[in-house]
Amino acid sequence: MSNILGVYxxxxxxxxGLNLVELSQLSGVSSAQISRIETGKRGIPKPDTLKKLSLALMISYEDLMMRAGYLEKVPH
Incomplete structure (x- = not known):
């Protein structure tokens, strides 16, 4: 299984320009957990974890939910 979410x-x-500790401080998610998500050594993060990361990184929560497999991409 590829690690689409982690790579993204x-x-x-x-x-x-953030390191793991800085993102951890911004998001409230431990740097160890972020590292495990990025490397694919952790299962799919909970939606509340994805929400925290999306806010800290100023990226789409829905996009993270799709990449994590919670949502299906709807064709336009």
Whole structure:
């Protein structure tokens, strides 16, 4: 199984010039948990965790939910 969510989160974190500790401080999600999500060593994060990360990174919550597999992409 590919780690679409983790790769995307890491890309967004780096794009904003944040390290794991800084994102942890902004989001309230532990740096260890963020690391496990990014590397795919953790199962799918809970929706509330995704919400915290989306707010801290200023990215779409719905996009994270889709990448995590909670939502299906609706064709337009």
């Amino acid at each position: 989160l890491k890309k967004q974190r780096k794009k904003r």
